[in-house]
Amino acid sequence: MSIGRVGMFGGKFLPFPHLGHVYAMIQASTMVDELHVIVSHDAAFEEALCTGGKTRFESATMRLRWWTQLTKDLPHVQVHAVYEEQTGAFSDWERGRDGILKAIGKEIDVVFSSEHAYTPIFSKLYPQAKHIIIDAKREQYAISGTKIRNEGVMKHWAMIPKVVQPHYAKKVVVVGTESCGKSTLVKNLATLYNTTYVEEYGRTFYEKLGGCEGITIKSDYAEIAFEHKYHEKMELQKANKVLFIDTEAIVTQYFSQAYLDQTQPILGAISKIQHYDLWLFLEPDVTWVDDGTRSFGADNIREQNNNLLKELLAKNKIEYKVIKGDFQTRLNEAMTHVDALVTEEN
Numbered sequence: 001m002s003i004g005r006v007g008m009f010g011g012k013f014l015p016f017p018h019l020g021h022v023y024a025m026i027q028a029s030t031m032v033d034e035l036h037v038i039v040s041h042d043a044a045f046e047e048a049l050c051t052g053g054k055t056r057f058e059s060a061t062m063r064l065r066w067w068t069q070l071t072k073d074l075p076h077v078q079v080h081a082v083y084e085e086q087t088g089a090f091s092d093w094e095r096g097r098d099g100i101l102k103a104i105g106k107e108i109d110v111v112f113s114s115e116h117a118y119t120p121i122f123s124k125l126y127p128q129a130k131h132i133i134i135d136a137k138r139e140q141y142a143i144s145g146t147k148i149r150n151e152g153v154m155k156h157w158a159m160i161p162k163v164v165q166p167h168y169a170k171k172v173v174v175v176g177t178e179s180c181g182k183s184t185l186v187k188n189l190a191t192l193y194n195t196t197y198v199e200e201y202g203r204t205f206y207e208k209l210g211g212c213e214g215i216t217i218k219s220d221y222a223e224i225a226f227e228h229k230y231h232e233k234m235e236l237q238k239a240n241k242v243l244f245i246d247t248e249a250i251v252t253q254y255f256s257q258a259y260l261d262q263t264q265p266i267l268g269a270i271s272k273i274q275h276y277d278l279w280l281f282l283e284p285d286v287t288w289v290d291d292g293t294r295s296f297g298a299d300n301i302r303e304q305n306n307n308l309l310k311e312l313l314a315k316n317k318i319e320y321k322v323i324k325g326d327f328q329t330r331l332n333e334a335m336t337h338v339d340a341l342v343t344e345e346n
Contacts, residue, residue, distance in 0.1 A: 003031045004110035004130060008100065010038030010082075011113075014046050015058045015149060016164045017066055018156075020114070020141035024134040025070070028112040029077050031132065035112075036104045037071065037079045039063045040096055045086035054152035062167070069163040080104070090121075097125045114138070154342050157241055169239040170341050171232075171275070173248050174334075175313070175320070176282035177305045181330060185282065185323075186246040188331060189338065195240040200247045201228040202255060212259075221256045222266045225249045229270070241342055249274055250316055254309045271316050278341050279320035280334055281313070 009028050013021055029035045041060035050057040064081045071077040080103040084096035101108070111122045111129045114136050122131045138144065143159040153160065153168045160168065172189070174182045183200060190197035202224045206212040228248070236243050249270040256264050284302045313320060321337050323330045 002033055003132070005033045006104065006106055006108050007032035007035045007110040007112055007132075008038060008104065008108045008126075008129075009035060009112040010040055010100065012040055012046060012145070013063050013067070014049065014145050015055045015153075016063060016167075017070060017161065018141070018143050018145065018148060018159045019161060020135070020138060020143045020159070022070060022161055023140050024112060024114055025077070026074075027134050028110075028132070029074055031112075032110050033076065035074075035077045036100075036108075037067050037077060038100050038103070039067060039079065039081045040084040041081060042084055042086045050149055053149040055149045066161070066164050070161060078104075093121060093125055154241055162237075166236045166239065169236055170242045170277040171236070171245060172242055172278045172280065172338060172341065173245040173276040174280045174282060175247060175251050175309070177254075177284050177302060177309055180282040180284045181327060182246050182282055184327070185280075185330060185334060186244045189334060190244045192335070193240065193242055193244075193338065195242055195244070196235040196238045197244040198228065198231045198235050198246060201231060202247065202252065216259045218256075218260060218262060218264065221252050221264055225252045225267055225270050228252070229274075242338060245276070248276070250312050250318070251309065254305070254312055257308065257312075258305055278337060279313075279318055280337065281310075281320040281322050282330065283322060283324035285324050 007028055009025055011021070017025075025035070025037060039060055041063070043057075043059070047057045060081045064079060067079040071079055080100075082096060082099040082103055084099065085092055107128065108126055109129050110132055111126050112132050112134060113122075114134055116133060116136055119131050119133075122129065135141070141159060143156060148156050148159070157165070174186050176182050183203070186197045186199075205220065205224050205227070206216075209215060232243070232245060249267050253264065253267040253271065256262050256267060284306050321333075323333050325333070
């Protein structure tokens with residue numbers, strides 16, 4: 001049963017709307033004919049608020065985007081971004097109210113929050129509205145934006161909505177030349193960290209063709225790079241804190257040069273816009289294995305190609321961690337780097 005016609009639920013939602021916010025929004029949406037979620041913002045104030053914490057500042061646009069995703073299946077819920085300067089004066093609230101009323105375009109008769117302390121403030125700002133408090137003791141979700149900002153995203157991963165998690169998941173890419181253990185390492189890491197991974201699409205591409213030697217053409221490599229990026233995006237939606245990726249566009253460029261002696265601008269363009277949080281470079285100091293799609297098994301060729309790939313990474317100003325030794329050593333070194341990554345500030 002509705003307790004009002006037009007409801008408002010607002011906040012900074014910094015760095016992002018967490019599950020406590022989502023719970024309050026959904027509860028509020030059941031009590032009014034229409035609910036307006038207000039993302040108030042003052043970038044300078046919010047950046048200062050995040051300084052010294054463990055979670056980076058996120059723009060109002062991103063917060064608005066996440067709320068839009070979270071409410072897209074609720075047609076009676078609308079989301080607005082409203083600038084509200086934060087100087088500490090009550091006039092900030094009054095100007096914010098004016099912006100909220102302008103954005104909504106109608107009178108508000110219910111205001112929702114999780115704070116009893118807001119009652120006297122809302123009684124002045126919205127004298128005609130009821131103040132409904134939802135889960136003030138944080139019994140449903142024991143979380144707050146302050147706690148996330150101070151303690152970091154990874155510690156509170158379970159409190160992050162699924163639509164937000166991909167933005168914070170760390171991306172670890174494993175690169176190297178042929179037969180240096182990339183595929184095995186990526187799969188093992190994904191299993192150990194209980195998360196997803198992306199296979200090298202070039203392998204899949206040529207397995208479908210039935211081979212690689214002598215039949216590669218220029219257009220193969222752009223197709224491989226684009227398909228690989230698509231799989232990255234899809235697997236990132238399911239990742240648990242970290243996503244492991246086997247190769248990327250620079251390695252695809254390396255293969256284009258190795259097989260066709262061609263550098264492709266499209267692969268260079270993709271290389272410039274991609275981002276990974278950690279690069280692991282595997283040295284080719286393990287036994288070369290012919291899997292039917294490999295061509296460069298001679299030791300001198302392996303070393304030559306290894307140097308070529310390092311040159312490409314240097315040209316793209318990529319910093320990477322070198323992994324070498326037997327397979328156990330590689331796994332343990334990789335885990336050390338990944339553990340350090342997921343405990344970093346976000």
